[in-house]
Amino acid sequence: MRSDNFSKGVARAPHRSLLKALGFVNEEIGKPVIGIANSFNEIIPGHMHLRNLVQAVKDGIREAGGIPMEFNTIGICDGTAMNHIGMKYSLVTRQIVADSIEATAMATPFDGLVFIPNCDKIVPGMLMAAARLNIPSIFVSGGAMLAGKHKGKRVGLSDVFEAVGKVEAGLMSEDELAQLEDTACPTCGSCSGMYTANTMNCLTEALGMALPGNGTIPAVYSERLRLAKRAGLQIMEVLKADLRPRDILTREAFENAVAVDMVLGGSSNTALHLPAVAYEAEVPLSLADFDTIAQTTPQLAKLSPSGSYFIEDLYAAGGITAVLHRLQEAKKLHEEAKTVALVSQGELAQVAKVLDEDVIHPWTEPVYPTGGIAVLTGNLAPDGSVVKAGAVDPEMLVHSGSARVFNSEEEACAAITGHQIKKGDVVVIRYAGPKGGPGMPEMLTPTSTITGMGLGKDVALITDGRFSGATRGASIGHISPEAAAGGPIALLEEGDIIDIDIPNRKLAVRLSEETLSARKAKLVPHDSGAKGYLKKYATHVSSAAEGAVEKY
Numbered sequence: 001m002r003s004d005n006f007s008k009g010v011a012r013a014p015h016r017s018l019l020k021a022l023g024f025v026n027e028e029i030g031k032p033v034i035g036i037a038n039s040f041n042e043i044i045p046g047h048m049h050l051r052n053l054v055q056a057v058k059d060g061i062r063e064a065g066g067i068p069m070e071f072n073t074i075g076i077c078d079g080t081a082m083n084h085i086g087m088k089y090s091l092v093t094r095q096i097v098a099d100s101i102e103a104t105a106m107a108t109p110f111d112g113l114v115f116i117p118n119c120d121k122i123v124p125g126m127l128m129a130a131a132r133l134n135i136p137s138i139f140v141s142g143g144a145m146l147a148g149k150h151k152g153k154r155v156g157l158s159d160v161f162e163a164v165g166k167v168e169a170g171l172m173s174e175d176e177l178a179q180l181e182d183t184a185c186p187t188c189g190s191c192s193g194m195y196t197a198n199t200m201n202c203l204t205e206a207l208g209m210a211l212p213g214n215g216t217i218p219a220v221y222s223e224r225l226r227l228a229k230r231a232g233l234q235i236m237e238v239l240k241a242d243l244r245p246r247d248i249l250t251r252e253a254f255e256n257a258v259a260v261d262m263v264l265g266g267s268s269n270t271a272l273h274l275p276a277v278a279y280e281a282e283v284p285l286s287l288a289d290f291d292t293i294a295q296t297t298p299q300l301a302k303l304s305p306s307g308s309y310f311i312e313d314l315y316a317a318g319g320i321t322a323v324l325h326r327l328q329e330a331k332k333l334h335e336e337a338k339t340v341a342l343v344s345q346g347e348l349a350q351v352a353k354v355l356d357e358d359v360i361h362p363w364t365e366p367v368y369p370t371g372g373i374a375v376l377t378g379n380l381a382p383d384g385s386v387v388k389a390g391a392v393d394p395e396m397l398v399h400s401g402s403a404r405v406f407n408s409e410e411e412a413c414a415a416i417t418g419h420q421i422k423k424g425d426v427v428v429i430r431y432a433g434p435k436g437g438p439g440m441p442e443m444l445t446p447t448s449t450i451t452g453m454g455l456g457k458d459v460a461l462i463t464d465g466r467f468s469g470a471t472r473g474a475s476i477g478h479i480s481p482e483a484a485a486g487g488p489i490a491l492l493e494e495g496d497i498i499d500i501d502i503p504n505r506k507l508a509v510r511l512s513e514e515t516l517s518a519r520k521a522k523l524v525p526h527d528s529g530a531k532g533y534l535k536k537y538a539t540h541v542s543s544a545a546e547g548a549v550e551k552y
Contacts, residue, residue, distance in 0.1 A: 002109040003033040035110035046118035046190035060232020088439035097125025118142030123200035124273035131280035139210040140231040143219035144311035145189030158305040158470035165452020189219025193304030195469030199266035206260040208339035216315035252334035262297040262371025265390035267469030275547030294371030306391030317359035321352035378508035383480035391472035423458035432465030433482025438538035444468035480545040
């Protein structure tokens, strides 16, 4: 075992002495040691309860004859980081999470690992670490927050962001906004809609790295504790089987995950995170793969922010195994894909049932004819761009409008709240990509404000940055190459006409190649002024089209 490196032989006496300083007794030393990567902190609602889950995991590990050793990773809350400099640090933490776990697990010879993530960048960061380390591993997330209630309607965090726009437009009072903010986030857990955190937790299950229920059991349900205990028991079985992450994270597993993503209409951030995990697993996965799968996999579920259902409803409808069952019905599931349950995805799907067809539609009644995510290309995005197509109002699927160009989110938000954006406009926010931001900040504030002000069916927003999973509307992100790399989005000027055609996967500006070349010749290199970790990140980060991974 790896743990023999600090437990066996005369030369390891100093190591055992240090283990005894931790409280280990002789009867424990020599048993399999399971590292627990915990992301508990007191700054994220999705993570505030994770110590309880970790205790359940530890109980399971000990019951099965292993020795748990817990350590922590960092994590930030995207919601509270939104619309200020903090959002530049969101995506970059994905790399810090992966690197910190790699360092800890290489320095400490764990035999297996249990990963306890829940929100946004922590889930993919941990998946990247698992793929990189290739030590027997299992994931158990903290689970989703329950939906809130306001005036008899169920609500989530995205409703609060959109309500800000309603107040700006005079459509809601500040008193009602205060009532909404008191009720929208009623429990611990990752925010209640099919936002990035819940999308990634669902896809971790679809990849085969978590037990059934990981993506959808609500955080406050005791079933979540039981799942954690089972994960502690199961990691010992995974260890005995010597099943490693790269045995699970195959090309077929990633295709299953993308297909589930398309059925669910998940966050557009998956087009960054799944390729980043695949990169660590040395599996090719591109934006073109996303679009290929999207073209043949319709969206069957419409969850918040694009619909009225929440993660708790997906759980009650049968969860991710029910979605896998749908894919199996249509022969779109790689059934032989391995899982930490030590049975195949096909076997899990076979016994699953769809319990509510209003939540998970049948194939004959899709909520959107293609997958929930679309990849657009054209002279404005030669390497691709991403839109949550299933969350776009039908009126905006094809749109042409005049560019309103801003070099920062702050400038754009000031113009939006200042009523300077008119119907038909295409808001352009550039120098917000992985290098230009740096950090590729999310754009939930401008998109939700546009929607809240009643302009969601009339105004589009395009950016080389990205969007929160809580975003809906004609919001096109990840435009590559980004402005800081000299991409065409850097060449746009006020009044240029931009054509958006989501069904035909096109994003273009009505300018000739000659005009674009002439503008590029005059382009001044962008200086983000980044310092510290952001400067390091900007120096090494790849294009959004490649998952925005750091390359050295």
